[in-house]
Amino acid sequence: MHFIGAGPGAADLITVRGQRLISASPVCLYAGSLVPVELLELCPPGARLVDTANLNLDEITAELVAAHEAGLDVARLHSGDTSVFSALAEQLRRLDAAGVPYDITPGVPAFAAAAASLGREFTVPGVGQSVILTRTSARATPMPEGEDLGTLGRSRATMVLHLAVQRIEEVVAELVPNYGAGCPVAVVARASRPDELIVRGTLADIADQVKAAGILRTAVIVVGAVLTASEFTDSHLYSAARCRA
Incomplete structure (x- = not known):
């Protein structure tokens, strides 16, 4: 088996x-x-x-x-x-x-395929070093206590939501208080497939974009500053100081 x-x-x-x-x-x-x-x-x-x-x-x-x-x-x-x-x-x-x-x-998860399609790393030095994989409770089993988006969002960590695109407006409403309306967001539908579709925006406009694109399922929502970060320190992994040690 x-x-x-x-x-x-x-x-x-x-x-x-x-x-x-x-x-x-x-x-x-x-x-x-x-x-x-x-x-x-x-x-x-x-x-x-x-x-x-x-x-x-x-x-x-x-x-x-x-x-x-x-x-x-x-x-x-x-x-x-x-x-x-x-x-x-x-x-x-x-x-x-x-x-x-x-x-x-194991297999390649949807969030990893989405990151590849977006051309982004979800753990950028000095910007975001944690990734929250979660979902919402609509049309599914209830979320455990303390795992609502409001609570999880307090960390402002990179968040990837599965099974939630049909509730994009509610997702935005729950995340804005912690992340801010200007926080970058990307929605990747059917990641890695020939009919893949990517929508990029902010928490302020992503719901309208998703609706206009007709995205209803098989999509992940990615929220966090790592999506647009360009000014950040290089990681210690390949630093000259480390290589000389």
Whole structure:
């Protein structure tokens, strides 16, 4: 049983290990339109392909357990990376209870693909050295106490929001008190895909831009001064003083 991060959308942003596991697994469960169809072409001939988009957790678990009992390897593909917002934890809990062994192969996360598309580093010396990966609670499980945007925003750290673009106006309203209306923002939709779309602005105008662009899903919102920083100190990593030491 192999859980595999399938990357943010571009088919060639899959790890070598992930590619090898897919090609050796006679059963493949994948997350609908979020996983590029080209990856399914890596499956061996005659493989059982199961789109989990319309399956509930019980049905997904049943597929995984049945394959295990039949002695078949399974490639379970998740978009992006399995470590964040992947619904992996509840699947692992059920497989543990069923005594089904598994391994996990990480993938390229959406926020990393967005950073590459933007041509920016999210940890710039003297500007921002922390990245908050979060979401909002609308149409999803409630956020834990203390993880609302108002509380998280007090640090003014670089913030990347997943699953939140449909609430862009509410996001802006919650972030402006800490970041200020002039704080740089970028929204990257479908990062790394051929139809990728990037919108740049500030908290003052980003909501209108997102609406005008028709961005409704499959997007990350990036907020922070690192997006436009140009005057900053070089990092110590490659400094002359360090190299002489």
